[in-house]
Amino acid sequence: MTFVPPESPSRLVALAAEDRTLRITRRSLRVLSLLLTGVLLLSVLMTIVIAQRQNREATEHDRQLLRQTWLARQESMLTDVRDYAFWGEAWRNLHVTLNKSWAWDQENLGPELYKEYHYDGVFVVDGQGRTRYALIDGRLSKLSLESWLGPQRAARLMRDARRLNHAALVRDMVIERQPAIVVAAPVSMGKAPNLPIVPGPPSIMIFVNLFTPEKLQALGRMLDVRALRAAASSSDAALEPRLLQATQDDQPVVLRWQSKMPGARLLALLLPVLAAMALVTGWIAHRVSRQAIRNAVLSDRRFAMLVISQQELANSEARFRDLAEAASDWIWETDEQGRLIYLSSRFQCVTGHTVADWTGKHIDRLLTHPSHSLVAWLMRQEENSSSAPLRCQFMSAQGERRIGHLVAKTIWHQERCVGFRGTVSDITQGMEAEARIHFLSHHDALTGLSNRLQLQAFLTRHLESPHSASPLAILSLDLDQFRQLNDTWGHRVGDQVLCQIAQRLQRSVAAHELAARLGGDEFVLVLQEDGPEAVAQRCTRLLQEVQLPVGAGQHVHYLTASIGIACAPQDASHPEALLRLSDMALNEARAAGRNRWVRYADNMASQHEQKREMAWRIEQALHNDEFCLHYQPRYQLQSGRLAGAEALIRWQPATGQPITPDRFIPLAEENGLIVAISDWVLARACRDASAWGADRYVSVNISPVEFRTTDLVQRVARALANSGLPATRLELEITENVTFEHPQQALEMMQGLRALGVRLTVDDFGTGYAALGYLKSFPFNGLKIDRSWMKDFPESPQAESVVAGIIALAHAFALTITAEGIETEAQLEQLKRLSCEEGQGYFLGRPVPLAAFTALLDATSHTSRIRA
Ligand code: C2E
Ligand code: MG
Ligand code: MG
Secondary structure (H helix, E strand, O other): OOOOOOOOHHHHHHHHHHHHHHHHHHHHHHHHHHHHHHHHHHHHHHEEEEEEEHHHHHHHHHHHHHOOOOOOHHHHHHHHHHHHHOOOOHHHHHHOOOOOOHHHHHOOOHHHHHHOOOOOOOEOOOOOEEEEEEEOOOOEEEOOHHHHOOOOOHHHHHHHHHHOOOOEEEEEEEEEOOOEEEEEOOEEEEEEEEEEEOOOOOOOEEEEEEEEEEHHHHHHHHHHOOEEOOOOOHHHHHOOEEEEEEEOOOOEEEEEOOOOHHHHHHHHHHHHHHHHHHHHHHHHHHHHHHHHHHHHHHHHHHHHHHHHHHHHHHHHHHHHHHHHHHHOOOEEEEEEEOOEEEEOOOOHHHOOOOOHHHHEEEHHHHEEEOOHHHHHHHHHHHHOOOOOOOEEEEOOOOOOEEEEEEEEEEEOOOOEEEEEEEEEEEOEEEEEEEHHHHHHHHOOOOOEOHHHHHHHHHHHHHHHHHOOOOEEEEEEEEEEEEEHHHHHHHHHHHHHHHHHHHHHHHHHHOOOOOOEEEEEEEEEEOOOOOOOOHHHHHHHHHHHHHHEEEEEEEEEEOOOOEEEEEEEHOOOHHOOOHHHHHHHHHHHHHHHOOOEEEOHHHHHHHHHHHHHHHHHHHHHHHOOEEEEEEEEEEEOOOOEEEEEOOOOOOOOEOOOOOOOOHHHHHHHHHHHHHHHHHHHHHHHHHHOOOOOOOEEEEEEEEOOHHHHOOOOOHHHHHHHHHHHOOHHEEEEEEEEEHHHHOOOHHHHHHHHHHHHHOOEEEEEEEOOOOOOHHHOOOOOOEEEEEEHHOOOOOHHHHHHHHHHHHHHHHHHHOOEEEOOOOOOOHHHHHHOOOOEEOOOOOOOOOOEEEEHHHHEEEHHHHHOOOOO
């Protein structure tokens, strides 16, 4: 499966929130806002349009009304003129003759026409075009029609009117800037009989109605038309609202008025309402959109959280699945009765059983415990939520018994246990490894015998148990020649020998006893034997077992062993103490010549104690500077010249007698203190000798033990460097024993020392057991004949021939020979004769403190001769 690495939740939330709902909401809100704005604008537009239309309609209405009124006026004026003109009396009094009395006085055509009918001008023009009767503003006037209307208009009016036959005409005109309706009709006799007929054109009766500003205002008031007036100029006449009445002149009648503008009122009423609505709607929309965006962000966040949760859930599931598949453990689940309802796929890999085979079966059948019913144990988990895992067993499909660690948890649903689930780890391998580790930690890896830990535990168990009353014999067993065998034949052969000896020892002990190897060739046997004879018999048999030939490598080896015995409870009852005592007894067995057993005795402990005390005193002596050096002069025998001196250590404790080197050097070699002592001697001897003159050397004794440590060359080099003594003036005396313990290591060290420039001399030659061949193999410069050979020299021919032989041998190997322990002149003379090169002894000079030796140097510097 692909595991999607978890993104940071805040980033995912941000990403998701950026999308989806928020975008949709923003878009919807934008559309909604646009719609709202559109609706509002449309409303405003509609209102304006309606208002304009209302305005237009109101204007049109006024215009129609005015036109109607105008026409109605024309009509009524036509009626009036016809009534007056088609009248026999008018014919008789105005056409046939002009009877002003009839017309004016009798008021047939008099002032009432002005007062009642508002005719501003009333004219009667005869057939020749003369104005015979004129009323202007209700008063008789001499003015002619031409003067009123202008000659052209008057002539045209007359001409048109004369063409009429019993009809009237109406003309619109502008007279002195005032609109006017002019009606004209030929005067006729009407239906009156017996009227005189007058030839010629008829007289024409003309009524003029001038629309003065006052009349227009009155008309406007009557018609509810505001500020009705005549157009003041041609530009004014072009403006709306207007009523245009064409005339036969260039100048039309134009009425102007003020529109009532009902639309403006509508606008004034509706626009603030709409504006308020727009504001309120805008505010609400703003609030709603903010809320909507907030909700959208919230919803997107929730969605993102949901996505993340789902992702995490998926990851968690995948993780669980991977873990369940990859883990060495298998996962199980049961119902509340312990019937298996789920087993992870690892179950099959680990146990070899198929999941289907076990689903539905009781867990008790799969897993067993020697003392528990598993279901009962599971039930107990209910009460104890943190119980430890249970170690149980199951059988694999291959029939192997496996061990598992069962961990279980109760499944709760609504505070009711509905089942159990947990894991089983197969710990079989771990257990086996643990057992192996336990075995290895308690056994020696090479031989398989018990090791120190097991020995300790065994001893503790037997010694501390109140029931174990049987006595124990602890045998420390060491192979006598094992180190040489190892050095000679190598570690592989050594290991084979150790294994065979271990097997023999193991066979020699009973089941309730113990054979252990502590390391190297150190073995310990714990026997449960009663009585010294029985122990002695067992030891004898053990020594015989060891002595049997051992075949290892291509050779057969013959070994012996030394045994030290300590018994519990007689000697001690503590494991440590018993082992220490058996070790002491072993040392005694070794010291007594090996290949034997020695039982621990009380005095061994006291000797051991003495040695420990001595070791402590040596340490204190080093610390308190209780050592000093004496120098014993060495002479060249032929010339008698003082060649150098041997440094010999002296110990003068703060209290008590001086202690000779024979008493503390072997002990210091045993416990390792010899290294510290030797360092001190080297440093002091080099420092002292550096003041002795250019060609005198100092000879320092080095213990063979020091050749077992690895840093001898460095220590010597350090002493030389610190003192400034040239290496050629330092001689080291080494006993021949050094050559058979670790010969290879000793050889390498000697070569290192020679490389420094230091001289090496064999000390006490003739006392050791080394083969003469080592003189050739090791880089010695000289040898010192041990002083024991001087005892009978030169009296005994035997001693003399030995000394002479040694001297000849040394010469043969080109070694400088020094005779030790020269006590008599005879010895000196004889040695000279035998061509012995150098000598030292009480006869020549005893070991003396530095001051005395320096005085001797001074005394002999002149003679450079043996004082004797
Ligand atoms: P060594 O190296 O053989 O030292 C010579 C010993 O013989 C010295 O004894 C010396 O005093 C003694 N001696 C010298 N001339 C005569 C003589 O004419 N007759 C007799 N009877 N003895 C004579 P010392 O000083 O008691 O030393 C004993 C041994 O102690 C030395 O034997 C040496 O092995 C060891 N030793 C002494 N000093 C040191 C030291 O600084 N380091 C080490 N590792 N060993 C030392
Ligand atoms: Mg010596
Ligand atoms: Mg010596």
